[in-house]
Amino acid sequence: MISQAQAISEVFERTKREQRAALIPYITAGHPTLTDLPNLVQALNDGGADIIEIGIPFSDPLADGPVLQKAATEALSNGVKIRDILRMTEKLSAHSVPIVYLSYFNPVFRFGVRRFLEAAQASGVKGLMIPDLPWLESDEVFNNALELGLSLIPFVAPTSTDQHIASLAKTTGFIYGVSVTGVTGVRKDVDAGLRFLVDRVKQSVSLPLAIGFGISTPEQAAYVGQMAEGVIVGSALVRIIGQDRSRSADLAGEFVASLRQAL
Numbered sequence: 487m488i489s490q491a492q493a494i495s496e497v498f499e500r501t502k503r504e505q506r507a508a509l510i511p512y513i514t515a516g517h518p519t520l521t522d523l524p525n526l527v528q529a530l531n532d533g534g535a536d537i538i539e540i541g542i543p544f545s546d547p548l549a550d551g552p553v554l555q556k557a558a559t560e561a562l563s564n565g566v567k568i569r570d571i572l573r574m575t576e577k578l579s580a581h582s583v584p585i586v587y588l589s590y591f592n593p594v595f596r597f598g599v600r601r602f603l604e605a606a607q608a609s610g611v612k613g614l615m616i617p618d619l620p621w622l623e624s625d626e627v628f629n630n631a632l633e634l635g636l637s638l639i640p641f642v643a644p645t646s647t648d649q650h651i652a653s654l655a656k657t658t659g660f661i662y663g664v665s666v667t668g669v670t671g672v673r674k675d676v677d678a679g680l681r682f683l684v685d686r687v688k689q690s691v692s693l694p695l696a697i698g699f700g701i702s703t704p705e706q707a708a709y710v711g712q713m714a715e716g717v718i719v720g721s722a723l724v725r726i727i728g729q730d731r732s733r734s735a736d737l738a739g740e741f742v743a744s745l746r747q748a749l
Contacts (some may be wrong), residue, residue, distance in 0.1 A: 490612040491637035493584045494659040497536050498694040498715055506749045507711030508536040510696055511742050512588070512720030514554065515540050515571045516561025518731045523571075526727065527578050527585075529739030534746030535583055539615075539718065542571055542589040548618055553721040557728065568597055572609045579610025586639065586659075587614040594627070603630050613637030613659045621653060632658070642695075644683050652690045660694040660716060661687065665701070684713045704748035711749045719745060 501508040511530050515523055523540075530538050543561035547554060579585050587606060594602045594616065606614060613636050619627060621640050631638040637659030642651055644664070654661055665680050680697065687695050696716025701707055707717045719742075726741050727734045 490584075490607065490610075490635045491658040492635075493612045494537065494586070494637055497584060498660060501536060501715070507707075507714060508694070508696065508716040509534060509707070509742070509746050509749055510537045510539055510698075510716050510718040511535050511723050511738075511745070512539040512541060512698075512718060513727065513738070514543055514557040514561055514724055515574075516543055516564050516566030517557040517724065518560070518728065518734055519564055520561075520566050520570055520574065522731075522734060523574055524578055525735035526738055527582055529735040530742050531582055533739040533742030535742055537583055537612075537716075538585045539588055539720070540571070540575065540585055540611075541720075542568060542587055542593055544590040544593055546592070547590060551721055553725045553728075557724050568593055568602075569605075572605050575609040575611060584612040585610065586637070587611050589614060589616055591616050591619045599626055600630050603627070603634050603636060607634045607636055611636070613639050615639040615641070615662055617641060621650065628657070642683070642687055644679055646686075648686070648690070651687055654687075654693070655691050657693065660696050661691065662718065663687065663695050663697040663714060665697050665699045665710070680710070681713060704744045707745045708748040717745070717749065 497508055513526055527538060543558035543566055545562060547558050628638045638657060639659050639662050640654050640657050641662045641664055663683060694715035696718050697710045697714045698718030701710055701717060701719050702722035711717050723738060723741055726737050
């Protein structure tokens with residue numbers, strides 16, 4: 487049986503054959519409302535997403551900038567619960583490109599690590615990322631995820647040591663490269679040191695590298711896509727979704743299509 491993590495690897499194998507980077511848009515579950523999630527996921531699929539990242543809202547999202555913090559706050563004020571997200575994802579995952587979760591560790595810990603991972607697997611997601619979980623302290627999550635066929639996607643940043651980068655070789659799926667030292671957000675320019683980070687990762691690890699944090703235009707996506715195997719776009723998309731809630735899915739689909747065309 488093909489593991490759920492293998493589905494992620496197959497995406498990057500396909501995009502490599504197509505000679506382009508994989509497009510990975512991010513949305514926050516519950517923003518604008520949880521009932522918008524099916525239409526948004528469908529719009530991202532129609533727009534050309536290769537993997538979809540769904541954020542589980544948390545009250546203290548340390549790695550998120552103001553756009554994603556606001557989206558998480560609105561989702562929580564709407565009363566969104568993890569179980570609701572899991573149930574809805576189960577309905578969506580069978581008719582979507584691979585979906586991965588982004589969650590902070592506190593919700594996972596409170597749910598119960600093993601129980602959460604089992605529920606995530608049952609929901610059909612292919613992997614998860616936990617930005618505030620130190621990689622050196624991730625054995626419980628990593629080993630349980632591996633047993634369940636899920637990919638625990640690690641992070642690498644410009645400040646990462648060579649030892650940390652080398653330690654990522656054991657994971658599956660892909661590596662999330664943080665393009666800047668800081669939080670997520672819409673930025674005018676991609677960090678000039680990104681090429682150095684990409685080169686450092688590629689010297690140590692053969693897994694695909696997807697770059698996020700600050701990519702907000704088709705031009706920036708195209709630039710990053712020339713260096714990395716994947717391009718992650720979050721804040722710019724979430725901001726567009728919040729601009730006109732009556733047309734959030736249409737606007738999201740149009741924006742993702744423009745990113746995909748640029749790649």
